[in-house]
Amino acid sequence: MAYERIHPAVLVAYVLSVTIPAMFSLNPVLHIAAFSGAVLFLILTEPEPPKVRTVLWLSGLFLLVVAVNPLFSHRGQTELFFLNGHAITLESILYGVRNALCVLSVLLWCRIFNQMVSSEKLLALLGRSFPKTALLLSSSLRLVPLLRNRASQMRDTQKELGLYGNGEMADRITGGAKVFSMIVTWSLDHATAVSSSMKARGYGLKGRTTYTPYRFRKADALRLSLILAADAVLIGILASGKLAFQFYPALSMESGPVTMFGLILYCLLVTAAAFTEGKNRIQWDYYRSKI
Amino acid sequence: MGLLQVENLTFTYPDGEKPALKNVSFALSEGSFTIVCGPSGCGKSTLLKLLKKEIAPFGQLSGERRYLGKCYEETEPRVSCSQIGYLAQDPDSQIVMDAVWQELAFAPENLGMKQETIRSRVAEMVAYFGIEAWFHKKTEQLSGGQKQLLNLASVMTLEPRVLLLDEPTAQLDPIAAGDFFAMIGRLHRELGVTVLIAEHRLEEILPMADRVLFLEEGAVSYDGPADGIGRYLNEKNQGMAAGLPASVRLYGMLKESGPAPLSVAEGQRMVKRYGNEIRTVETEESITSDKPAVEIREAWFRYGKKGTDVLRDTSLTVYEGEHYCLLGGNGSGKTTLLSVICGVLRAYAGSVRLFGQPIRSYRDGERNRGVTAMLPQDPKAVFVCDTVREDWELACKTMGITGAERNRAIEEMSSKLGTAGLQARHPYDLSGGEQQKAALGKVLLLRPRLLLLDEPTKGLDAAYKTELKRILSAVKAEGTTILTVTHDAEFAAECADRAGLFFDGDVAVSGTVREVFSNNAFYTTAACRIARGYYDNPITCEEVAKLCLGNGRVTS
Numbered sequence: 001m002a003y004e005r006i007h008p009a010v011l012v013a014y015v016l017s018v019t020i021p022a023m024f025s026l027n028p029v030l031h032i033a034a035f036s037g038a039v040l041f042l043i044l045t046e047p048e049p050p051k052v053r054t055v056l057w058l059s060g061l062f063l064l065v066v067a068v069n070p071l072f073s074h075r076g077q078t079e080l081f082f083l084n085g086h087a088i089t090l091e092s093i094l095y096g097v098r099n100a101l102c103v104l105s106v107l108l109w110c111r112i113f114n115q116m117v118s119s120e121k122l123l124a125l126l127g128r129s130f131p132k133t134a135l136l137l138s139s140s141l142r143l144v145p146l147l148r149n150r151a152s153q154m155r156d157t158q159k160e161l162g163l164y165g166n167g168e169m170a171d172r173i174t175g176g177a178k179v180f181s182m183i184v185t186w187s188l189d190h191a192t193a194v195s196s197s198m199k200a201r202g203y204g205l206k207g208r209t210t211y212t213p214y215r216f217r218k219a220d221a222l223r224l225s226l227i228l229a230a231d232a233v234l235i236g237i238l239a240s241g242k243l244a245f246q247f248y249p250a251l252s253m254e255s256g257p258v259t260m261f262g263l264i265l266y267c268l269l270v271t272a273a274a275f276t277e278g279k280n281r282i283q284w285d286y287y288r289s290k291i
Numbered sequence: 292m293g294l295l296q297v298e299n300l301t302f303t304y305p306d307g308e309k310p311a312l313k314n315v316s317f318a319l320s321e322g323s324f325t326i327v328c329g330p331s332g333c334g335k336s337t338l339l340k341l342l343k344k345e346i347a348p349f350g351q352l353s354g355e356r357r358y359l360g361k362c363y364e365e366t367e368p369r370v371s372c373s374q375i376g377y378l379a380q381d382p383d384s385q386i387v388m389d390a391v392w393q394e395l396a397f398a399p400e401n402l403g404m405k406q407e408t409i410r411s412r413v414a415e416m417v418a419y420f421g422i423e424a425w426f427h428k429k430t431e432q433l434s435g436g437q438k439q440l441l442n443l444a445s446v447m448t449l450e451p452r453v454l455l456l457d458e459p460t461a462q463l464d465p466i467a468a469g470d471f472f473a474m475i476g477r478l479h480r481e482l483g484v485t486v487l488i489a490e491h492r493l494e495e496i497l498p499m500a501d502r503v504l505f506l507e508e509g510a511v512s513y514d515g516p517a518d519g520i521g522r523y524l525n526e527k528n529q530g531m532a533a534g535l536p537a538s539v540r541l542y543g544m545l546k547e548s549g550p551a552p553l554s555v556a557e558g559q560r561m562v563k564r565y566g567n568e569i570r571t572v573e574t575e576e577s578i579t580s581d582k583p584a585v586e587i588r589e590a591w592f593r594y595g596k597k598g599t600d601v602l603r604d605t606s607l608t609v610y611e612g613e614h615y616c617l618l619g620g621n622g623s624g625k626t627t628l629l630s631v632i633c634g635v636l637r638a639y640a641g642s643v644r645l646f647g648q649p650i651r652s653y654r655d656g657e658r659n660r661g662v663t664a665m666l667p668q669d670p671k672a673v674f675v676c677d678t679v680r681e682d683w684e685l686a687c688k689t690m691g692i693t694g695a696e697r698n699r700a701i702e703e704m705s706s707k708l709g710t711a712g713l714q715a716r717h718p719y720d721l722s723g724g725e726q727q728k729a730a731l732g733k734v735l736l737l738r739p740r741l742l743l744l745d746e747p748t749k750g751l752d753a754a755y756k757t758e759l760k761r762i763l764s765a766v767k768a769e770g771t772t773i774l775t776v777t778h779d780a781e782f783a784a785e786c787a788d789r790a791g792l793f794f795d796g797d798v799a800v801s802g803t804v805r806e807v808f809s810n811n812a813f814y815t816t817a818a819c820r821i822a823r824g825y826y827d828n829p830i831t832c833e834e835v836a837k838l839c840l841g842n843g844r845v846t847s
Contacts, residue, residue, distance in 0.1 A: 120390050141389040145431040156635050157672040161737065162659035162689040178675040186671065189719055193384035196346040198397075201445065202372040207403035211396040211410070 001045055002280035003273070007220040008121035010227070015113045017231045018270055022105055025238060027245040027253070028094075029263050031101035037270030038108035044277040045115065058107075062100045069096030075248040095247040112273070127210040134210070139194075143187075150186060154179050230269050237262035293318030294485055295342065295375075295453055300354035302341060307350070311337045313510040314354075319453070322483045324499055326517070328491055329506035330531055330754050331722050335489040338506070339455045342487070343377040344368075358453075373402060376451030380458045380750070382438035386430045391422065394430055394441060398448050416444040420474065434621070436467025440474065447478070454478070456488040461723070461750040464621045464778045472496055491752040493520075494536045494817065498553045505531075521551035534753030537781075537817035537832050544836035558821040562835065566842035571827045572834045574805060583647070584741050584772040585609040585632055590641030592624075592631055601627045602638065603796030609741075609789075611646070614763065614773040616783035616804070618814065619793030625776040626668070628793070629743050632774070633663045646740065660690055664739035668746045670730035674718035679710070679729045682718065686736040704732050708762055724755035728762075735766065742766065744775040748782045760786045784808055784816045784830040805830055 003011060022034040042050075069092050071083075076091025119141060127134035158164060163175040198204075237243055242258045245251075253259075295318070302312040311334045319325060327335045341347050342356065344363050356363040358371065379385055388394040395416055399409040417426055420440055425433060433441065439459060446454070456475070460468035472495045478484045479499065490496055497503075503520040505513035505528075513523045524532040525543025532540060538558030542551045545561070552558045585607065592602040601624040609615040619625050630636040631643060634650055643650040645662060653662060667673065676682040683704070687697040705711050708728050713721060718729060727747065734742070748756050763786055767773055776793075777783060783790050784804055791801035792814060800807055808815045809828040818832045829835045 120393070123389075123393075138389045138393055139387050142386065142430060145429075146383065153667070153669070154672045154675075156630075157665075157667050158675060160633050160635055160659060160663075160665050161673065161686070161734065163675065163685070175675075182675045185719060190384050193379070193381065194387060197379065197385035197442075198387055198401075199345045200343055200372070200377045201398040201449070202345075202369070202401035203397075205368060205372070205401055205403070209400050209403050209405065209409070211400050211406060211413075213392060213410070 002276045003116050006223065007214050007216050008117055008125050009216070010220050010224045011116045011121075012113075012125065013224060013227050014273065015109055015116065017227055017234075019106055019109045021234055021238060021266060022102060022109075025243055025245075026098065026247070027243050027263075028098045028101065029245075029253075030243070030266055031098060031105055033263075033267045033270045034105040034109065035101050037267075037274060038105055038112060040271065040274035041112055041277060042108065044274055044281065058104065062104055065100035065103055066093070066096040069093070069099055077249045091247050091249070091251065094251065098247070121214065124212040124214055127212060131208065131210045146190075147183065147187060151179070151183055154183060227269070230265055233265060234262060234269075294321045294359065295319045295487075296355070296357040296360075297342070298355040298357075300338075300341065300356065301352070302337060302348075303351040304337075304348065305350055309509070311350075311509050312341070313508070315506075315509075315511055316354075317504060317511065317514060319485055319487060321452070322479075322485055323501055324479050324486045325488070325502045325504060326493070326496060326500045327487065327489045327504045327506060328493065328520075328531070328534075331724050331752050333506040334509040335506050336457050337509075339377070339457045339487065339489055342455055343375055344371045346377065369402060373398075373449035374451050375453045375455065376446035376449065377455045378439075378442055378446055378457065378459050380461045382435050382442060382462060385442045386438060389429060389431075391426055391428055391430055391433070391441060394445055395422075395448060398445055402449065412448045412450075416448055419447075420444045434467070436463050436470060439463060439467070439471055443471070443474065451484065453485045453487065456486065456490075458489055458491070458750075460490070460492060466620065466778075468492065469495060472499070475499075491531075491534045493534055493539075497536055497539070518550045518553060530754040530757060532753070533757055537821060540832045541818070541821065541836055541839075544832060545839055555817060555820050558817075559823075559825070562821055562825060562839060564844055565839040566845045567825050567838075569838060569841050570825075572829045572838060574828075580611045580613075582611045583608045584611045584645070585774060586642075586644040586647075587628075587632070587638075588642045588644075590631065590638040590643060592627060592636060592638045601796060602631065605641070605797050607791065607798050607801075609772060609774050611740075611772050612767070612770055613788040614767050614775065614786060616775045616777055616787035616790045617793050617798070618777060618780060618783060618790060621778075623793050624796050625793050626745055629665060629745055629774070629776055632741075633665045633743055634658050659737070661738050661740065663741045663743060664734045664737040665743040666731055666734045666745065666747060668749060670726045671719065673730040673733055677717055678715055679718055679721075679732075680714040682729075682733050683714075683736055686733045690737060700736060704736055707765065708732050709758070723750045724752065724758075727751060727755070727759070731759075731762065739771065741772045741774065744773065744777075746777055746779075747775060748777060748779045756782065780808065780814065780816045781818075781831075784818075 018034060018037070022030050070088045073092045073095065074087050074089065076089030078090035079087040080090055080093070081088055123134045123138050126137070158175065158179055163178070164172055237258060240258070242254050242256070243262050245253050297318070298316050300312055300315040301310050303310040315338060327338065329335055337348065341352070344366065358366050358375065363371070386394055388397055392413065395413045396409050399412050404412070417423055422441070422444060425437060430438065430441065443459070460471050463471060475486060475488070476499050479486050488496065497517050500517040503513065503515065503517050504511055505520065505523065513520060521535055521539035521542055524535060525540070532543060536553060538552040538555060538561065541558060542561065547561065552561050587605055587607045590602050590605045591600055593600045605628065607628070617625055617628070627636065631638050632645070634653070645653065650658070674682050676685060680701070683701050684697065687693070687700060692700055705714065708731065710725070710728050710732055713725055713729055718726060721729060747759060751759065760782070763773060775783070775787065787804050789802065790804045790807045791798040792807065792811070793799070800811070805828055808819050808830040812823065816830050818835050819830050822829050822835045822838070826835065826838050829838055
């Protein structure tokens with residue numbers, strides 16, 4: 001993936017700059033852009049097509065969010081039909097669509113964030129400013145699978161030894177409590193061992209540094225400054241109200257060169273990730289064909 | 292002057308009645324390789340911890356510890372923590388971080404090294420230890436052997452001059468242990484690192500060592516060259532002698548003199564000084580019943596729909612009243628097979644029968660009470676109460692035994708296993724061997740007709756292994772069928788009736804222990820390798836010695 005070559009700080013800045021305007025603006029063009037940008041990126045980077053279940057789940061969520069708004073909001077001038085004596089308007093349905101697009105695109109971008117910025121990268125970033133917190137988080141991340149394995153191992157063993165065997169509720173509860181208390185004992189035991197291993201390797205000495213394997217290159221600086229510049233312009237336009245959008249009583253949108261510029265800039269920003277991936281792919285195929 | 296010196300070191304734990312160490316004195320010269328051995332609880336762990344200032348236990352201490360001629364109390368903290376490296380037994384409890392690269396950077400970070408220095412140290416370690424393939428993995432995804440190598444690499448990032456290793460391979464299988472020892476040997480040879488290692492698996496490291504310390508009840512009872520320990524133990528301490536390399540044990544049994552042979556090749560030369568007119572050990576056919584206790588036919592199993600098959604067309608028959616040992620490499624599916632037999636996992640094809648009945652015809656509770664019981668690899672998983680006694684009582688409760696009958700059952704078990712002193716203690720406070728015995732006691736109180744053991748000798752020293760063999764033969768004599776999964780060929784040779792080699796999801800070779808081991812050239816006992824080509828079928832040291840002595844010495 002092309003994003004593996006980019007410093008995590010740039011990736012974090014990028015995803016934030018894409019999602020924040022989509023979250024706070026009412027302008028559906030931004031949401032459509034954010035949504036399509038995300039889908040495009042995922043198509044280019046996901047190794048497998050999405051599972052039927054995921055698609056069903058997301059469409060269900062979409063329909064639900066669309067439906068909720070017109071049920072509660074009856075503003076708008078174009079009445080389509082009446083439900084229980086309340087008007088269902090075109091505007092409120094469209095507002096629902098906007099909400100759904102907003103939720104969905106934020107969800108997809110969160111997924112992209114997860115894919116781009118692994119916990120390791122996030123910790124490496126955090127380690128710069130909050131070394132203690134980063135260390136704590138990393139060691140807790142290590143502990144989670146360890147405890148989970150331990151718990152299932154203990155449960156299986158106890159099941160095999162007949163602790164859960166009676167099938168009676170009371171028996172199961174006391175059995176579960178016993179296993180749980182033993183896991184607590186085990187983790188305390190584990191914690192003392194880990195802490196002595198830390199001390200043995202010099203933890204607690206003054207002047208601890210934090211190592212990060214990611215280098216901030218010139219290209220990263222360029223990318224970051226482009227992103228920040230785009231952010232500054234977009235925030236300016238958003239604050240000036242030039243990207244405003246009204247649903248009620250009727251749909252209306254600001255127009256003019258500033259609005260157009262803002263929308264195009266956001267579209268460029270949103271598709272930048274997909275564009276980089278696409279370029280990367282084409283390059284690969286091109287080089288391969290040369291060999 | 293030595294690199295590290297200890298003079299008249301005596302140490303008593305706060306709650307200890309007797310000192311854990313008594314008047315221990317020795318000096319390690321730069322570049323030496325020293326083994327500390329001795330029975331469990333002899334104080335070797337305490338000694339190693341005391342030599343690592345940062346983790347030294349609290350207690351009453353007298354005597355001197357000196358590093359580079361300086362008293363420990365005056366040594367710079369930065370010097371002592373980077374130049375004296377320490378590695379403990381359990382691979383899991385020494386890993387702090389989530390990712391491998393984070394773990395490697397951990398120690399240099401603590402010492403406040405610069406980015407570039409850390410980068411080069413990490414790079415060096417990765418190249419030297421061959422970590423490239425798993426450098427980007429999470430620490431949790433590693434195998435036990437890889438974890439321990441990572442721990443060693445992490446200690447080595449500080450470039451220590453002394454390595455203190457506390458039974459570093461006790462939790463590893465023989466192949467991983469071999470790799471680990473090979474790495475220690477390389478560090479010693481190529482970098483001149485001074486090594487002090489506490490270990491009871493002497494087979495592989497004795498040839499590397501130039502000195503051995505033998506501790507007994509906290510005092511040094513032998514301090515001398517590596518090839519002298521064999522004679523010492525053969526004369527003084529039969530229990531621990533069982534942990535010596537086969538060639539050294541044989542040397543003791545033959546009452547040879549001169550330097551003891553430390554390798555299989557030297558052992559072969561020693562054996563050839565005896566005649567080989569009689570080539571075979573006379574065997575009495577052990578009588579086992581023909582009623583199968585476990586009968587698996589063409590079983591298939593996998594974890595998850597898309598996983599690969601762990602059991603592939605597995606067939607295995609274990610007869611009532613016999614002890615069957617299943618040997619095989621790591622990850623070959625042996626433990627999975629045990630789980631299928633005890634009903635925790637279920638084969639998706641094929642049949643599994645216990646004592647003639649399909650496994651599914653037993654209801655859950657029924658199978659656990661009196662049919663099968665399993666002792667898992669980690670005995671700690673067996674305990675759920677605050678004392679051993681309570682845990683055993685719980686087992687009796689499961690079996691519906693109460694009152695006076697229960698107390699009698701516990702008494703009996705306790706005297707059978709020799710665990711009377713452990714009853715009131717917390718299971719986690721016991722040593723590895725004691726834990727194993729207490730866990731076995733709980734499992735046996737469920738009165739299984741079929742006892743399943745998963746790597747029962749892991750981490751046990753020679754004396755405990757001998758004890759375990761005694762217990763298991765008593766259990767077998769009562770008619771219990773035993774199925775053991777193990778890496779330990781020596782253990783299988785000495786106490787099993789039949790054995791099988793598990794490979795690629797199926798039992799590849801199966802037969803009596805003698806057939807299996809005397810036909811195998813690689814996966815067999817050391818005694819077998821020593822006698823190979825000279826005698827036909829001995830598989831233990833005792834049998835080789837008997838053949839040698841029976842034929843008599845031909846050359847001098």
